Amino acid sequence: MSITTTKIARAAGLCAVAAGLLFLAVQVNHPHLDAAFATTPEYLLRQGAKLLMSILALIGITGMYLTQTRKMGVLGLLGYLLFGACHLIMMSVETIGAVVLPVLAHGAPGYVNDVFAAATGGSPTEGIGLMTALSLASAGTYIAGGTIFGIALFRAGFLARWAAALLAAGTAATIAIPLLPMVNERLFAVPTGVALLGLGYSLWRVQRTANDAALGLSTASAPVKHGAK
DSSP states (O other): OOOOHHHHHHHHHHHHHHHHHHHHHTTTTOOOOSTTGGGSHHHHHHHHHHHHHHHHHHHHHHHHHHTTHHHHHHHHHHHHHHHHHHHHHHHHHHHHHHHTHHHHHHHOHHHHHHHHHHHTTOOOSSOOTTHHHHHHHHHHHHHHHHHHHHHHHHHHOSSOHHHHHHHHHHHHHGGGGGGOTTSOGGGGHHHHHHHHHHHHHHHHHHHHHHHHHHHHHHHHHSOOOOOOO
């Protein structure tokens, strides 16, 4: 089986669908993040799912951008770089969360609780070093990258516009989390998860249609061989 750009793009679409589903799944009944929870098997399972989600999302948005670079223009490039950086940072954060924080939770629970507070829009009570900068970089690239990338996808009109608009609106809305302390911040992840799912399916469908059309054209133009009489 030959590997073509169309097949790669379709695979990227499926990765985005899987990322969207994982992003939604990890929000369901998510316990409060604290040092005690960080020592449980459920925490490690959720961290692994978040790490996989960030990898799949990066592959998915890369496929979205590379299939329509000209249509997305400079705005699309900027959005892709920022949103891509967000998922690279997310990989680092989730890896630290899975490997380092469970160990520290036993001897330094206050530090772990402060890291979780910074990651969820709260205010740490003590210094957490460069983890503060990492959390701010993750939040900033998520909001700016997702918003710009969603707008660029909407303008390009290549994929489902409702999903592109939802991505832009959903990521931009997370800036309101610190202003709404009584609202569960995990609800803000739902629009982004649905948007990734919709955009991924749209990319897969568009590439499948293009592939079927190319196969039909190839079959129609193939020379007909007649048997000798």
